[in-house]
Amino acid sequence: MIPFTLRVHGKLAMAAAILLCLGAHAFAEDTEVTIDNFTFSPAELTVKVGTTVTWKNHDDIPHTVVSAGKFRSKTLDTDDGYSFTFTAAGAYKYFCSLHPHMTGMIKVE
Amino acid sequence: MSEFDHDHGESGRNHSPGLSRRRVLECMTWAGTGVLWTISGGVPRSLGLVDSAMAAAPAGLSFLQISDSHVGFDKPANPNALGTLEEAIARINAMPARPSFMIHTGDITHLSKAAEFDNAERIISQAKLDVHYVPGEHDFLDEDVKLYRERYGRGAKGAGWYSFDANGVHFIGLVNVVDLKAGGLGNLGAEQLAWLEDDLKGRSRSTPIVVFAHIPLWTVYPEWGWGTEDGARALEYVKGFGSVTVLNGHIHQVMQKVEGNVTFHTARSTAFPQPAPGTAPSPGPMKVADDKLRGLLGVASINFKPGDQRLAIIDTPLQG
Numbered sequence: 001m002i003p004f005t006l007r008v009h010g011k012l013a014m015a016a017a018i019l020l021c022l023g024a025h026a027f028a029e030d031t032e033v034t035i036d037n038f039t040f041s042p043a044e045l046t047v048k049v050g051t052t053v054t055w056k057n058h059d060d061i062p063h064t065v066v067s068a069g070k071f072r073s074k075t076l077d078t079d080d081g082y083s084f085t086f087t088a089a090g091a092y093k094y095f096c097s098l099h100p101h102m103t104g105m106i107k108v109e
Numbered sequence: 110m111s112e113f114d115h116d117h118g119e120s121g122r123n124h125s126p127g128l129s130r131r132r133v134l135e136c137m138t139w140a141g142t143g144v145l146w147t148i149s150g151g152v153p154r155s156l157g158l159v160d161s162a163m164a165a166a167p168a169g170l171s172f173l174q175i176s177d178s179h180v181g182f183d184k185p186a187n188p189n190a191l192g193t194l195e196e197a198i199a200r201i202n203a204m205p206a207r208p209s210f211m212i213h214t215g216d217i218t219h220l221s222k223a224a225e226f227d228n229a230e231r232i233i234s235q236a237k238l239d240v241h242y243v244p245g246e247h248d249f250l251d252e253d254v255k256l257y258r259e260r261y262g263r264g265a266k267g268a269g270w271y272s273f274d275a276n277g278v279h280f281i282g283l284v285n286v287v288d289l290k291a292g293g294l295g296n297l298g299a300e301q302l303a304w305l306e307d308d309l310k311g312r313s314r315s316t317p318i319v320v321f322a323h324i325p326l327w328t329v330y331p332e333w334g335w336g337t338e339d340g341a342r343a344l345e346y347v348k349g350f351g352s353v354t355v356l357n358g359h360i361h362q363v364m365q366k367v368e369g370n371v372t373f374h375t376a377r378s379t380a381f382p383q384p385a386p387g388t389a390p391s392p393g394p395m396k397v398a399d400d401k402l403r404g405l406l407g408v409a410s411i412n413f414k415p416g417d418q419r420l421a422i423i424d425t426p427l428q429g
Contacts, residue, residue: 037391038333060184060394062220062250068291075250077220078184095291098246101334103292 032056033104035063035076038096041084047086047108054083063102067094170276173201173238174321175209176358177378179247180229181219186394187402190219194232196403197379201236209275211238213378214358215245215286215323217257226256244269245323245359246286269300272308279312281305281347283322285337295324295337302342309346310424318347320358327366329372330386335360344371360392377405 014078018063034041035057047053055065057076065073070073070092086108096102175197182190201211213233218225233240242261249257250269262269268284283305285295297305309318320326328336337343345390347353353371361383364375381394382405389395397405 038393039391057393060186062247066291074252075220093291097289098250099334100259100289100293101332 006035023092030054033106035059035096035102038063038099040096040101040102042092043103044105044107047106049086049089049108051108052083052085053106054081056081062098063096064093064098067092074098125422133316161299169210170278171206172275173208174214174356174376175211175233175325175379176214176376177245177361177380178213178229179219179378179380180232181222181225182380182394184381184394186381186396188357191228193403194229194379198232198236201238204232208238211236211240212280212321212356213240213242213283214245214321214356215284216247216262216358216378217242217245218250219247219380220250221250221256225252225257226260230260241273241280241282241321242269243282243322244284244286249287262271265303266304267298267409270304278317278319281318281320283326283343285322285324285326285340290338293338294328294331294334295322295326295340296335297339302339302346308345309350310351312350314349316352317352317354318350319354319356320347324359325357325364325375326355327368329360329364329375333386333392334393335386345370356383361395366407 001108031045031047031051031053033045033053033055035055036059038059038061038092045053055073055076057078057080058061060078060102062077062080064075065071065084071084073093076082077100086106089108092106092108094104094106120268160408178194178197180194187193201208211233217229244257244261251300258269265271265282268287270282270284272279272281274280283301285297287296288298318328319341322337324337325335326337326340328340330336344355348369348371351370355371355373356371357375358378359374361378361381362375362385363377364373366373381402382397383392384395395405
């Protein structure tokens with residue numbers, strides 16, 4: 001009885017640990033950059049390796065998110081989003097290829 | 110001519126007092142419908158808004174500029190951009206004096222969708238005029254970046270630049286909306302500049318030159334990207350000519366300045382207005398009261414004097 005209970009508890013604990021881990025994992029990667037008034041916000045963001053960043057365009061004008069040689073979104077119309085998962089550390093400068101004065105940076109540690 | 114609806118706003122900072130003195134290019138009215146240009150004695154003159162021009166009978170070459178029709182745009186600043194384009198074309202069709210052709214200075218569509226290009230073509234073709242297009246950044250948004258080229262870029266060089274002659278005037282259509290660099294402005298690029306230099310080589314300096322492109326070739330407001338990184342290089346090539354007129358769109362409002370022999374002018378949009386530089390958090394579409402929209406586009410607020418058939422060129426007061 002005791003071993004069985006332990007086993008069950010062990011499994012539950014493990015499952016809980018996995019869920020907790022997944023939850024924490026998902027939370028850590030759920031990072032957003034908004035585009036409002038032709039501005040990336042935050043303009044600079046520091047994240048951990050493995051983080052997924054989602055850009056959301058709230059403007060009435062389409063924008064793009066382009067980091068030369070690294071990633072390139074399709075055209076984002078109003079309320080469209082684009083996600084990229086950063087798997088390597090580094091400083092990723094990016095801009096809007098339609099409005100190049102719009103720039104931002106993701107620092108991946 | 111204060112009765113005319115000239116909303117130069119902040120643009121005054123770029124105005125040269127030389128304009129009124131030299132009367133090189135005089136504007137009478139402005140609107141989203143388009144600006145009628147006429148070449149008289151080799152000097153392009155803006156006869157102003159289509160409605161005002163209706164009563165005029167320009168001699169020689171006259172052509173029309175429309176810009177930034179943004180077909181497909183349906184946001185609050187103008188839920189029916191196709192409708193206002195249609196109104197603009199209807200006004201052009203109502204002109205008793207037909208212009209020789211039209212130029213469209215880009216952003217034909219909002220999102221480069223095939224249906225948007227089709228709709229634009231369906232409406233603009235109703236003017237039954239030759240239309241010389243240059244692309245805006247909104248015309249190169251399709252995945253394969255081919256729809257604009259297929260429709261309008263045939264026979265053009267590079268991303269779509271070209272030149273042609275009409276009534277002794279040399280017209281040059283440039284593309285400054287591709288290969289933009291982070292942190293920069295509009296871009297012509299080395300290949301296009303080399304072509305331009307070559308295109309002008311051997312031409313008589315007395316040939317009137319009209320250069321048109323989407324983004325202003327002069328620096329209007331770099332904070333909003335309103336300028337062209339290497340625009341000055343292009344202007345170097347043309348400034349030796351006796352008469353140079355640079356026509357742009359992109360900023361959805363009228364701005365004008367004169368520098369030596371070069372007159373710069375931006376046209377209004379047929380779709381929606383944008384704020385004067387620095388007067389809003391961003392250059393995005395400016396929402397105005399519904400009854401004000403056509404006033405800013407000019408479609409319904411064109412001010413001309415009924416009965417006055419001599420709508421010759423009238424000086425515009427430069428504000429600011």
